[in-house]
Amino acid sequence: MRLQDVYMLNVKGLARGVFQRVTGSAVTDLYSPRRLFSLTGDDCFQVGKVAYDMGDYYHAIPWLEEAVSLFRGSYGEWKTEDEASLEDALDHLAFAYFQAGNVSCALSLSREFLLYSPDNKRMARNVLKYERLLAESPNQAVAEAVIQRPNVPHLQTRDTYEGLCQTLGSQPTHYQIPSLYCSYEANSSPFLLLQPIRKEIIHREPYVALYHDFVSDSEAQKLRELAEPWLQRSVVASGEKQLEVEYRISKSAWLKDTVDPMLVTLDHRIAALTGLDIHPPYAEYLQVVNYGIGGHYEPHFDHATSPSSPLYRMKSGNRVATFMIYLSSVEAGGATAFIYANFSVPVVKNAALFWWNLHRSGEGDGDTLHAGCPVLVGDKWVANKWIHEYGQEFRRPCSSSPED
Ligand SMILES: O=C(O)CCC(=O)C(=O)O
Numbered sequence: 567m568r569l570q571d572v573y574m575l576n577v578k579g580l581a582r583g584v585f586q587r588v589t590g591s592a593v594t595d596l597y598s599p600r601r602l603f604s605l606t607g608d609d610c611f612q613v614g615k616v617a618y619d620m621g622d623y624y625h626a627i628p629w630l631e632e633a634v635s636l637f638r639g640s641y642g643e644w645k646t647e648d649e650a651s652l653e654d655a656l657d658h659l660a661f662a663y664f665q666a667g668n669v670s671c672a673l674s675l676s677r678e679f680l681l682y683s684p685d686n687k688r689m690a691r692n693v694l695k696y697e698r699l700l701a702e703s704p705n706q707a708v709a710e711a712v713i714q715r716p717n718v719p720h721l722q723t724r725d726t727y728e729g730l731c732q733t734l735g736s737q738p739t740h741y742q743i744p745s746l747y748c749s750y751e752a753n754s755s756p757f758l759l760l761q762p763i764r765k766e767i768i769h770r771e772p773y774v775a776l777y778h779d780f781v782s783d784s785e786a787q788k789l790r791e792l793a794e795p796w797l798q799r800s801v802v803a804s805g806e807k808q809l810e811v812e813y814r815i816s817k818s819a820w821l822k823d824t825v826d827p828m829l830v831t832l833d834h835r836i837a838a839l840t841g842l843d844i845h846p847p848y849a850e851y852l853q854v855v856n857y858g859i860g861g862h863y864e865p866h867f868d869h870a871t872s873p874s875s876p877l878y879r880m881k882s883g884n885r886v887a888t889f890m891i892y893l894s895s896v897e898a899g900g901a902t903a904f905i906y907a908n909f910s911v912p913v914v915k916n917a918a919l920f921w922w923n924l925h926r927s928g929e930g931d932g933d934t935l936h937a938g939c940p941v942l943v944g945d946k947w948v949a950n951k952w953i954h955e956y957g958q959e960f961r962r963p964c965s966s967s968p969e970d
């Protein structure tokens with residue numbers, strides 16, 4: 567249902583196995599599967615029932631509608647794996663419509679139910695109740711109550727965020743902008759002299775750069791394998807605590823440099839490329855993150871915005887920069903969206919995304935608000951190296967100008 571909302575997918579399409587964004591009359595394919603796998607009436611019923619049980623009729627109704635229509639189409643056929651039937655779907659859909667204020671739909675579905683189970687007393691009572699309600703206030707028949715999508719208010723940036731996710735990574739419209747260019751980066755480091763890294767400047771203010779092929783396929787695979795046994799539900803810092811929250815759904819693991827010599831090699835490469843000191847405690851261990859289907863990280867800052875954040879326990883200041891490596895590709899979704907800066911970066915396997923979280927004054931840069939869009943199809947892996955303020959005094963000198 568999250569995928570449905572964020573990517574504006576319609577239920578009819580999803581049930582047929584196509585992933586289409588529908589806005590007005592415009593239909594865009596967000597993913598074209600090689601084979602179509604359709605959902606059955608029972609599948610749609612199960613999805614609708616999850617929403618129904620939460621009292622979320624906004625999502626329940628279209629799924630139960632689809633279930634009813636598929637069950638109607640296959641009435642009389644019986645599949646061993648089916649748990650639900652046309653009657654179950656009619657029953658739930660009728661009640662969902664009633665709860666949503668649409669009594670006339672509730673009535674006609676309940677009547678249809680009685681055609682199949684004429685002895686059901688509860689449904690007969692419901693029919694009488696709906697008939698009475700409609701007789702008392704006939705305009706209920708046309709009152710198509712608009713049901714609100716649940717759980718929206720807390721995110722003011724929702725529309726921008728979802729818009730950026732839907733593009734699956736902004737289109738490369740920036741070739742005309744001279745300050746955004748590609749180059750080979752060796753950063754005057756002997757490590758990179760013979761093997762410079764292809765850098766693509768994605769944005770200025772905040773500065774965001776993508777380093778292509780920062781790792782090899784085998785390094786990416788090794789990092790995923792090293793992390794796999796240690797993966798646990800990701801948490802976020804909330805005041806002094808670490809909490810599991812709905813707005814960050816993924817699993818993650820921290821990899822110390824002692825786990826494998828390859829981590830030391832990677833540290834050298836990151837340090838050479840960024841010119842920053844990432845020896846402990848000037849940077850955190852590498853955090854490997856895995857998002858499954860629907861996994862996401864809603865808009866957030868990587869740096870601490872409260873002095874009581876557990877981040878400061880390292881005693882090396884705030885997170886000055888983020889170095890995030892994409893360890894996999896994804897079939898669809900999963901872009902990294904920068905909300906206020908208004909662009910999104912598609913998942914580019916083996917590339918690394920770098921940005922500064924803090925201004926040179928040490929203040930957090932509010933324009934770095936960013937998110938990991940929900941994975942629509944596939945399995946997304948990233949690795950984060952968070953670099954702290956201390957240790958960088960002569961590498962990224964401070965400035966009193968708030969803009970720098
Ligand atoms: O997964 C992404 O694209 C972003 C991840 C992120 O922002 C984070 O882990 O802090």
Ligand SMILES: [Fe+2]
Pocket residue numbers: 866867868936
């Ligand atoms: Fe982040």
